[in-house]
Amino acid sequence: DTGVSQDPRHKITKRGQNVTFRCDPISEHNRLYWYRQTLGQGPEFLTYFQNEAQLEKSRLLSDRFSAERPKGSFSTLEIQRTEQGDSAMYLCASSMAGPSSYEQYFGPGTRLTVT
Amino acid sequence: QQPVQSPQAVILREGEDAVINCSSSKALYSVHWYRQKHGEAPVFLMILLKGGEQKGHDKISASFNEKKQQSSLYLTASQLSYSGTYFCGTGGMRSGNTPLVFGKGTRLSVIA
Secondary structure, X not given: OOOOEEXXXXXXXXXXXXXXXXXXOOOOOOEEEEEEEXXXXXXXXXXXXXXXEEEEEOOOOOOOEEEEXXXXXXXXXXXXXXXXHHOEEEEEEEEOOOOOOXXXXXXXXXXXXXX | OOOEEEOOEEEEEOOOOEEEEEEOOOOOOEEEEEEEXXXXXXXXXXXXXXXXXXXXXXXXXXXXXXXXXXXXXXXXXXXXXXXXXXXXXXXXXXXXXXXOEEOOOEEEEEEO
């Protein structure tokens, strides 16, 4: 397994369009996280899954954002009616789950530019 | 609450040492350290759990003082490859993997 992968790596879209990103986690990891990162900032939590269940969503996540992990493997993040403020790097991470705290491994990210 | 990292930026010559601090106003269960190079994803360095243990990894080590709610990352005899932005991510008091809250990062530049 080569790690977390994300597709596409770059996306340019016009304001108002919908976009969808995909994340494939490390195969044995049952936790999957979505983060957003803007220039000069650390990653900011959006939402996360354990298997197919979405366990938590950030209060910062507007109704235009939706995420799924239908079979507990890959996940998609959709942004509807994109706005210029959505321009950012969208990072996916995966980890084991359990009573302890495990390292989260990040994918290469999808850079979104909304024009 | 977002952890506070200090310093914001540091410039080192090869071979010099550096310390990066990460402080939180909330009780911590875990601290995760990452390094990110420009245009790339964050790369995991190490994780520390409450209990005050210190970890090491080549010439990079870290400590976690749960009483002070603070972690420090120590870079010894820095190399050019250490350049990048270092982030700490903190996990809350719930056990198990919770989403991390990241600091704003410390930009480290190592020059020859």
